[in-house]
Amino acid sequence: MENIKQIIEQLGLETSLSLEEIPQIDLYMDQVIQLFENKFTETKRNEDDKILTKTMINNYAKGKLIFPIHNKKYSKEHLILISLIYQLKGALSINDIKATLAGINQKIITEQIELDSFYQSYLNLTHQNVKDFKDDVKDRVRGVQEEISVNQKENSPYLEQVLMISSLVHMSNLYRKVAEKLVDQITEEKEAKRHK
Known part of the structure; x- marks a missing residue:
C-alpha cells in the first residue's frame, strides 16, 4: 500500500470554494455550473462525472434545500448553500440535507446569520479535517x-x-x-x- 499517499494526493481533498472565489454579483445557472465544474473538476472520480447539473440545482430549489431564487439568478448566499450541499450529499440523503439546512435558509431569509462567517468556519474545519x-x-x-x-x-x-x-x-x-x-x-x- 505504498501508493496510498499518491492516491490521497490525487483526490484534491483540499479543494473547496473559498469566499474570495464566490462572485459578489448574482449568477445565472450556467455560470454557477461552470464555477463548480472549474473548481471541483480534479475531485471527480471519473472524467465523465458531473459536479453540478441544471437538474441538480432545480431539484435543490424544488426540494427547498435553498431559499427561493430571484430573476433566475443565484446570489452569493445560494452559492454557499450549493457548496455545502455538494459536500453533504456525499454522505446524507436529500431529506437529511434539507433538514440540516432548513434553519440556515430561514436565517438567511430573516437576515439572522452572518453567512460568510459561518461558511469560513466550515472551511476552517474542513482544512483541519x-x-x-x-x-x-x-x-x-x-x-x-x-x-x-x-x-x-x-x-x-x-x-x-x-x-x-x-x-x-x-x-x-x-x-x-x-x-x-x-x-x-x-x-x-x-x-x-x-x-x-
Whole structure:
C-alpha cells in the first residue's frame, strides 16, 4: 500500500470554494455550473462525472434545500448553500440535507446569520479535517499491515487492500451514522417546537 499517499494526493481533498472565489454579483445557472465544474473538476472520480447539473440545482430549489431564487439568478448566499450541499450529499440523503439546512435558509431569509462567517468556519474545519484524515489514514495503513503480518498466513497485497477498503468504509459509516443522529435531533427539536 505504498501508493496510498499518491492516491490521497490525487483526490484534491483540499479543494473547496473559498469566499474570495464566490462572485459578489448574482449568477445565472450556467455560470454557477461552470464555477463548480472549474473548481471541483480534479475531485471527480471519473472524467465523465458531473459536479453540478441544471437538474441538480432545480431539484435543490424544488426540494427547498435553498431559499427561493430571484430573476433566475443565484446570489452569493445560494452559492454557499450549493457548496455545502455538494459536500453533504456525499454522505446524507436529500431529506437529511434539507433538514440540516432548513434553519440556515430561514436565517438567511430573516437576515439572522452572518453567512460568510459561518461558511469560513466550515472551511476552517474542513482544512483541519483533511490534515486529521491524512494522519488517520497513515495509522490505518499501519494497523492493516500489522493485522496482515500477525493474523494472515499469506502476505498478499490484495488482502491488504481489501482490509484497508473495509476499514475506511467502516470509519465512513461510523461518521455518517453520527451525522444522521445529529440530523434526527434537528428534526425532533423542530417537531417539538411546532407542537408547543
